[in-house]
Amino acid sequence: MTLQSPTEPVHTTAVIVGAGFGGIAMAIELRRAGILDFVVLEQATDLGGVWRENTYPGAGCDVPSPLYSFSFERNLRWPRRYAGHRDIQSYLDRTARKHGVVQHIRFQSEVTSATFDATTARWLIRTAHGQEYSAAAFIPAVGQLSRPALPNVPGVERFRGTAFHSARWDHAQRLAGKRVAVIGTGASAIQFVPEIQPEVARLTVFQRSAQYIMPKRDHAYTPRHHAAFRRLPVLQSLDRLSFWLYAEFAQQCLTRWQRLTPLFRLQAMRHLRSQVSDPRLRDALTPDYEIGCKRVLFSNDYLPAIARPNVDLVTAPVSEITENGVRAADGTEYPVDVIIYGTGFRTDDLLDSVDVTGLGGITLSSTWDKGARAYLGITVPRFPNLFLVYGPNTNLGGNSIIYMLESQARYIRDAVRGLREHPGRYVDVLPESERHWDAEVQDRLARSVWTRCSSWYRNAHGRVVANWPGRTAEYRRRTRRFDLERYRVGVATDRVPTSAPASSR
Incomplete structure (x- = not known):
């Protein structure tokens, strides 16, 4: 659907924010439950989420295609075992159209604020263009990997050449014959570096920390x-x-069976030795932390690309960006024509682009000032009828996030169905339910490998805000039904008789 001009608030049962895998999964579940009065607000001009945004050369998934897809919508014609971004984007588009989701999407609709109104038990959601929506349920599905992060070093704005983030790839910029710097060696860089290495004149890769890289059985x-x-x-x-x-x-090895993780490290080190013959370069590419503490990567061509004669691997930290290039902490300046930031995403700023206000004027940003947390990764006390898709502590160190998204969508579907059957009611997760959940999750995470180094899984306070500490089967079991006993049921104040005692409000 196209952008609407600002009008009176559009009344609907649910507003979903984001048309990536999470938003599409949620929309399909609502339709399958017979709930058709909902909208999906998408800030871009097309659906797809990260697969719409990440179009850099070599972009693809490191989960096999048969698993990185909806259980109810198998694709028997994947071109590869590990699909590229175009094939994933096409799959998601076909799935959304087949299940009637596209008609619910309002493109170019960036959500700027959402406020819960206790008098009506509804959310008022506003977009950047001034359109308003009134909904019983507010369902953000923006994900944890949607906002690109630039490095926190001086001079980023001073560079006189061309610079861009890998998630905002400048396809008009020709790299052939250019001196190119790549800052960052995470999941994106190990995919695009082998693609651009043969065409550039000189490639300088700035590595903050070495990565464990496993062979990709593609x-x-x-x-x-x-x-x-x-x-x-x-x-x-x-x-x-x-x-x-x-x-x-x-996943169990990363959290409970850690005595088995040396087997994975052995495989990664064997892969490194087989692909890099130079012992000094091998040393620079050998991680100094426990495997699994940062995201484990999969590639067959990154290590050989780093070993090519036109590539320099710099392990000294980046100290500043100059007008003509990049200066490392050892004082060496590397003149370049193009800088590509492969520096990941702002994963600990979940939903910070939207002003979310709950009961009593409390804001989500103040509630999460030390890190995002939510019961089941889905609901937050004092924010009634707010249901997060891919919320805090639901990311995986292994396995397919699609499995988790389906679990969440089914749980939220049941909650929305209940709200639809009881207009004017709201459900607010009990603070003790959230506290007990969070205490359990953090206690289990404290014994996991993810607390043993600095990574995007943890925030500035050292709290693991991203990952789920158990198996996906356990999460599926614990979200198999909407557990109303964990919530307080409230009634819109404009529906409560004035003679009613205060305790019933």
């Missing part, structure tokens, strides 16, 4: 594969199941 699906999948769809299901079981095992 292969193309041939017409024979596709024919076999059509005849026997169970073959693809077995592929999906096998990786899910392996990922569940890996």
